[in-house]
Amino acid sequence: MEYFGCMGKLLWVDLSQTEKEKQFTEQTIPADVYKEYLTGYGLGAKVLFDNEVYKADPLGPDNVIGFMSGLLTNTGAFFSGRFEVIGKSPLTGGWGDANCGGYFAPAIKKTGYDGILFKNISAKPVYLLIEDGNMELRDAADLWKKKDTAQTQDILQKRHGANYQVACIGEGAENLCRFGAIITDKGRAAARSGLGAIMGSKKLKALCLGANQATHIHDVVTMSTLTGNFMNQMCAASGGWIDDLVSWFGYTPLFSGVVRFLQKHNWLNAVEPNNLDFYGMKRWGTCGTTALSANIGDSPIKNWKGVGYIDFPAKKAIKISNNSVTDHETGKYGCHHCPLRCGGKMNYPKSIHDYPLPKDDDDIQQVHKIEYETSCGFGGLIQCDNLAAIVELNEMCNKASIDTISCSVVVAWAIEAFENKKITPDQTDNIVLEWGNIDSVKILVEKIIKGEGIGKILKEGVKIAAEHFNATQYAMHAGGQELPMHDPRQIGGIGLGIQYEVEPTPGRHTSTCNGCGLPAPETDSSNKKAKSIHRLKGQFMQHVAKTQHNVKNDPVPSQDELLLTSCSADIVNGLGLCLDAFGLIPVEPPLVEWINGATGWNFPPSEFVTIGKRIKTVRHCFNLMCNITLRDTRLPDRARGYREVKGKKEAVLKKGPNAYRMPPIDEGNQAYYEAMGFDLQTGVPSDEVLTDLGLDYVKKALESRPTSDRCRK
Numbered sequence: 001m002e003y004f005g006c007m008g009k010l011l012w013v014d015l016s017q018t019e020k021e022k023q024f025t026e027q028t029i030p031a032d033v034y035k036e037y038l039t040g041y042g043l044g045a046k047v048l049f050d051n052e053v054y055k056a057d058p059l060g061p062d063n064v065i066g067f068m069s070g071l072l073t074n075t076g077a078f079f080s081g082r083f084e085v086i087g088k089s090p091l092t093g094g095w096g097d098a099n100c101g102g103y104f105a106p107a108i109k110k111t112g113y114d115g116i117l118f119k120n121i122s123a124k125p126v127y128l129l130i131e132d133g134n135m136e137l138r139d140a141a142d143l144w145k146k147k148d149t150a151q152t153q154d155i156l157q158k159r160h161g162a163n164y165q166v167a168c169i170g171e172g173a174e175n176l177c178r179f180g181a182i183i184t185d186k187g188r189a190a191a192r193s194g195l196g197a198i199m200g201s202k203k204l205k206a207l208c209l210g211a212n213q214a215t216h217i218h219d220v221v222t223m224s225t226l227t228g229n230f231m232n233q234m235c236a237a238s239g240g241w242i243d244d245l246v247s248w249f250g251y252t253p254l255f256s257g258v259v260r261f262l263q264k265h266n267w268l269n270a271v272e273p274n275n276l277d278f279y280g281m282k283r284w285g286t287c288g289t290t291a292l293s294a295n296i297g298d299s300p301i302k303n304w305k306g307v308g309y310i311d312f313p314a315k316k317a318i319k320i321s322n323n324s325v326t327d328h329e330t331g332k333y334g335c336h337h338c339p340l341r342c343g344g345k346m347n348y349p350k351s352i353h354d355y356p357l358p359k360d361d362d363d364i365q366q367v368h369k370i371e372y373e374t375s376c377g378f379g380g381l382i383q384c385d386n387l388a389a390i391v392e393l394n395e396m397c398n399k400a401s402i403d404t405i406s407c408s409v410v411v412a413w414a415i416e417a418f419e420n421k422k423i424t425p426d427q428t429d430n431i432v433l434e435w436g437n438i439d440s441v442k443i444l445v446e447k448i449i450k451g452e453g454i455g456k457i458l459k460e461g462v463k464i465a466a467e468h469f470n471a472t473q474y475a476m477h478a479g480g481q482e483l484p485m486h487d488p489r490q491i492g493g494i495g496l497g498i499q500y501e502v503e504p505t506p507g508r509h510t511s512t513c514n515g516c517g518l519p520a521p522e523t524d525s526s527n528k529k530a531k532s533i534h535r536l537k538g539q540f541m542q543h544v545a546k547t548q549h550n551v552k553n554d555p556v557p558s559q560d561e562l563l564l565t566s567c568s569a570d571i572v573n574g575l576g577l578c579l580d581a582f583g584l585i586p587v588e589p590p591l592v593e594w595i596n597g598a599t600g601w602n603f604p605p606s607e608f609v610t611i612g613k614r615i616k617t618v619r620h621c622f623n624l625m626c627n628i629t630l631r632d633t634r635l636p637d638r639a640r641g642y643r644e645v646k647g648k649k650e651a652v653l654k655k656g657p658n659a660y661r662m663p664p665i666d667e668g669n670q671a672y673y674e675a676m677g678f679d680l681q682t683g684v685p686s687d688e689v690l691t692d693l694g695l696d697y698v699k700k701a702l703e704s705r706p707t708s709d710r711c712r713k
């Protein structure tokens with residue numbers, strides 16, 4: 001049978017086997033399964049559920065780690081260079097996935113498989129090598145705990161070929177840090193859910209892929225015509241003079257104040273230039289919004305208890321944002337087949353005390369430009385405005401393969417716990433933890449990477465560390481996953497709060513397409529709006545798009561909006577697309593046409609809503625099988641905007657754009673659960689939903705749980 005868009009099979013690697021014939025097994029995937037689950041984490045969710053991976057100890061032999069490419073990867077569609085890593089999360093104990101760009105996604109598909117999955121544990125460190133006509137597990141003794149991720153990539157590419165793509169782990173994940181990441185291209189990270197620790201537990205150092213199998217496309221002419229036309233439209237839509245002006249003005253401390261003023265008076269929508277986000281992303285990448293976000297209530301400050309314009313004012317924040325970063329850019333970087341190219345390579349000094357840059361070229365290294373999340377986490381969250389320090393911390397995390405978001409949240413928690421004497425100097429080897437004290441932060445991060453001293457506890461993640469030190473009130477996480485750098489207390493932020501709690505990977509800012517809209521299931525397919533999936537409004541400047549409700553608390557979004565924004569993320573990730581790119585491009589991409597052109601399916605847009613809902617429901621039920629419900633993913637009171645004082649709710653923030661704001665997240669959760677057909681108390685989908693989505697196998701598994709688990713609320 002000929003497959004279009006996909007490869008028709010998965011590769012399983014059993015790390016416990018020593019004989020080559022037993023190490024590798026192919027799993028053929030029936031064509032209809034792709035129509036129901038796409039690829040990426042959609043297909044991954046079905047396969048992990050089928051294999052009862054929910055029963056596994058996340059760091060034990062029964063857990064599986066999979067590297068899944070997307071359905072549109074290698075088909076010619078733009079923005080299709082993202083892959084998904086999947087497994088049971090060591091951080092949350094439930095469903096885990098992490099998304100990553102670079103050039104590894106096409107390399108997976110060129111092996112001839114839609115995904116590569118590993119089970120069991122190797123007796124010794126190994127790496128997987130796949131090239132045309134050869135696949136083998138190779139000894140990694142010379143790399144394990146000896147080489148960081150950049151060195152590992154250099155060695156493997158020198159050994160096997162410069163065009164081989166490498167995904168690997170470093171010391172942090174090898175030491176089973178629960179927020180371990182997986183790194184490709186020396187700085188692109190599949191960072192969330194702690195999946196790097198699974199590689200560490202399996203003694204799997206790296207994947208090195210150098211095969212060249214083609215992906216069959218159903219209608220090559222249509223695909224190339226669509227893509228060519230789309231590129232022309234994108235070029236024509238680039239940068240009007242208002243965008244240019246505002247984007248340049250954006251690099252001034254005054255800008256944040258003006259935006260705050262407009263926001264306060266409900267005037268912001270009136271001045272929003274159409275393509276500002278697109279222009280800003282092309283010019284600066286995600287770090288183009290760091291200063292603004294810090295000052296208008298989007299990014300959390302001082303472990304979520306600070307106010308941007310007071311504790312991290314624009315004159316400080318701009319030092320780690322926009323031109324302050326791109327002034328050191330030596331070239332643009334884009335993932336596979338992405339014309340937006342939001343990434344960059346930049347110079348940075350070897351010593352954090354050498355900023356601004358030293359004149360001697362020998363003291364300068366070239367690294368990936370910092371992203372928004374990292375610059376906020378090691379910036380406003382811990383009160384650091386030293387760009388070189390943040391770049392260095394980013395490099396430390398990338399080389400050791402740990403998640404910068406989780407790491408910075410753990411550091412911020414530790415500083416506050418130290419401030420409140422919950423952690424004492426004898427527990428930190430006499431390091432004094434203070435806001436903005438980069439020397440002590442650097443030592444702390446080193447300890448986390450090595451799992452030494454207090455780092456032995458901190459590497460378990462903020463939830464476990466906070467419980468250990470009896471300081472849970474400062475621990476900013478949802479279900480064990482450290483919160484990202486977008487604040488649900490901001491105006492229009494309720495959707496963030498809901499997704500942080502209801503999504504299968506809690507505490508993630510990319511699990512829902514904020515502000516985007518797929519066509520509603522009941523929409524007439526002849527309606528023009530329903531003919532293509534609405535472009536997905538992304539994270540960048542999301543506050544700008546959503547400031548029409550300048551009231552103390554946001555209204556709860558409609559059920560349709562919640563369902564569509566949530567399920568569209570599952571489609572994007574099943575297709576291997578970039579969520580950010582789809583939120584930013586000024587012209588509507590021919591998404592449905594791309595899918596149909598690549599596969600020959602001819603599905604109407606509404607079918608993709610069903611697919612997204614199916615994928616979401618399987619991931620959600622994976623968590624139910626792990627005994628995880630809404631009760632376990634509740635945000636800390638601080639992130640919901642209040643603290644309990646003598647049995648009463650008192651606002652955490654009494655100044656700034658988020659003052660007195662307490663988004664009604666519980667009501668939002670209820671609306672979301674109703675939209676998805678999940679029982680609010682137990683989380684279990686209705687029989688009708690499971691039957692409609694063809695998920696009888698999931699229903700059977702849910703019914704097989706002990707009664708006590710089934711009734712858990």
Ligand code: SF4
Binds near residue numbers: 342578579580
């Ligand atoms: S927009 Fe940026 S992150 Fe997304 S695919 Fe393009 S280069 Fe990669």
